[in-house]
Amino acid sequence: MNLPEKPKVTLEDLLRLKRAERPAADFWVKFDAEIRAKQLSAIMSRPWWHSLSRGFAFLGRHQLPIGAAAALALAWVGVQYVAVPAAPQHPLRVAARAVPTRTARPAPAALAVAKPSELPVEEASVARVAPAPKAIVAATASHLVSAPADLPAAAPAPRSPFSDGIAVTLADYRTSAPVNARAASFGTDSEFEMSAPRPPVADPLAQMDPAQERRSRLLDSGLPSSRTLVSDWIRTRASSDDRMYESMDHASSDHLLTGIRF
Amino acid sequence: MNASKTLEKTLVASPERKLEADADLAVVRRVQAGDVAAFDRLISKYRERVVGIVYNMTSNREDAADLAQDAFIKAFQSIHRFQGQASFFTWLYRIAINSTLSHLRKNRLRAFFSLEAIREDDPVSKEVVDALTDRTGVGRDAFVRELQEKLNDAMQKLSINHRTVVTLFEIDGLSHQEIAEVMSCSVGTVRSRLHYAKQLLQAELQPYLPK
Numbered sequence: 227m228n229l230p231e232k233p234k235v236t237l238e239d240l241l242r243l244k245r246a247e248r249p250a251a252d253f254w255v256k257f258d259a260e261i262r263a264k265q266l267s268a269i270m271s272r273p274w275w276h277s278l279s280r281g282f283a284f285l286g287r288h289q290l291p292i293g294a295a296a297a298l299a300l301a302w303v304g305v306q307y308v309a310v311p312a313a314p315q316h317p318l319r320v321a322a323r324a325v326p327t328r329t330a331r332p333a334p335a336a337l338a339v340a341k342p343s344e345l346p347v348e349e350a351s352v353a354r355v356a357p358a359p360k361a362i363v364a365a366t367a368s369h370l371v372s373a374p375a376d377l378p379a380a381a382p383a384p385r386s387p388f389s390d391g392i393a394v395t396l397a398d399y400r401t402s403a404p405v406n407a408r409a410a411s412f413g414t415d416s417e418f419e420m421s422a423p424r425p426p427v428a429d430p431l432a433q434m435d436p437a438q439e440r441r442s443r444l445l446d447s448g449l450p451s452s453r454t455l456v457s458d459w460i461r462t463r464a465s466s467d468d469r470m471y472e473s474m475d476h477a478s479s480d481h482l483l484t485g486i487r488f
Numbered sequence: 489m490n491a492s493k494t495l496e497k498t499l500v501a502s503p504e505r506k507l508e509a510d511a512d513l514a515v516v517r518r519v520q521a522g523d524v525a526a527f528d529r530l531i532s533k534y535r536e537r538v539v540g541i542v543y544n545m546t547s548n549r550e551d552a553a554d555l556a557q558d559a560f561i562k563a564f565q566s567i568h569r570f571q572g573q574a575s576f577f578t579w580l581y582r583i584a585i586n587s588t589l590s591h592l593r594k595n596r597l598r599a600f601f602s603l604e605a606i607r608e609d610d611p612v613s614k615e616v617v618d619a620l621t622d623r624t625g626v627g628r629d630a631f632v633r634e635l636q637e638k639l640n641d642a643m644q645k646l647s648i649n650h651r652t653v654v655t656l657f658e659i660d661g662l663s664h665q666e667i668a669e670v671m672s673c674s675v676g677t678v679r680s681r682l683h684y685a686k687q688l689l690q691a692e693l694q695p696y697l698p699k
Contacts, residue, residue, distance in 0.1 A: 235697060237690050239616045240639060241658040244544055246613035247636070253553070254535070261531060261557045268561050269524065287571070 509575035516576055519567050527564055534577065535560070537660060538584050544655040545588050545648075547640045555591055559584035574669065581662075581670045585652060592648050620696060635696060642692035650685035657682055 285292055512533075518526040538559060543552035562583050563570075570579060621631045643651055652671065656662045657678075664682075668675045690697070 235616055235619045237686060237693065237697060238658060239612075239619075240635075240693055240696060241654065241689070243613050243616055243635070244639060244643075244659045245540070246610040247540075247543070248536075249539070249549065253549075257535065257539070257553055257557065258531075260553070261535075261560055264557055264561045265524075265527070265564060268565055 505575070505577075509577065512576035513572050516567060516570055516572070519564075520570075527567070530563075530576065530580075531560055534580055538580065541581070541655055541660055542584060542588050544643070544659050545585075545651055546592065547644060551591065555587050556584060559587050562587070578666065578669050581656075582672075585656075585670055589648055589652070638693060638696065642689050645692060646685050646688060650681050650688070653678055653681040654685045654689070 512530065515526050515529055519530075535556065539552050539556040542555045542559075543549065546552055546555070559580065563580050566583075570576065617628070617632055617635075620635065621628060623631055643654070646654065649671070653667060656667045656670065657664070662670070664675045664678045667678045671678070
């Protein structure tokens, strides 16, 4: 009687045994609890760059329309920039705006050309009070007429703590030294020299009183001055020393005293 | 040929896998839209397979649980980057295997085995054990335990890459193309590694393989 032959076991059959190595049911209960806790922890402690990476993933998915939109926006901005250039801030206008004049003398060309409504209050009042003819303006401020006549008025500069501080300092400076402050509103030193009120030049000879001069001369001769007294004393002292040396020389020649000199 | 096209061919060749991938993609889209609870369905669906792969690579139950959980969490954290070009199954496997390979390389000199019991209610395993021994009762259990340890010893003697290929092909049932996709290598490399690994295992398990 033949026994039934056992099926031949191969390597694949042995490895298939590994599939039957399965954990028990409680393993999966613990597994689910742990993975839920880890998942919750991952949700709660998402790093800050997680939103960035999500945004980049969105960009990656829609890169074609986003790129096209970005190119279109850049082109539009470029066209706008070329079509409407920014109003140039002429240095002359800036300087004139920074140092307004108080006097009613002919204003610089830039101030005269600008409309009163475009100027600050103080400058506008000056422009209204003293409308300078263009010929005079050109003659007095010829070195400033480099600004174009049709220069648009610059927009008022935004206020800042620095500009306020400068304005206060300038006001103090004008109050304390109005003459010096005027120098800042002129272009050259010669112009300032011509405009500044000069004190009268006094000749020292013309200022001398002849009677006083005569009195002092007489007093000098009558009363010895301290300089005269000192010179007389020096002179007297020198002559007395000479006389003493001569007497001592005579004594040495008489062999009474030898070699004593002071 | 890039990886996504390789996977696409695999999916076209397997309609069931294609349907499975489409169903997974629908769930993934829900998670990406903010339905976090939908990810639990993916965990329940793939947890046994992921844990099985990691367990057969590490031969350690605790490490397998930790690594599988980490793989799911990594997938959850990176789900917004999943674009659907590959199947979620392949993507998840790749995460799990990369984590396991990294873990094995870090702990190359430290290996603790904690094995699960072979469940003999599985018809295939019962048939194999019956073919190998006539013992019953306690003697049969001791034989199965010894066989299990020998199998794990033989697996651990393989290199990490060879062990991964054997695990994915023989135990988890992936095709060569899917393994190539998961391991980011060519199909020829997969076949070569599989052939070499089987030769080594054959030599190790020769006493349990009757001629």
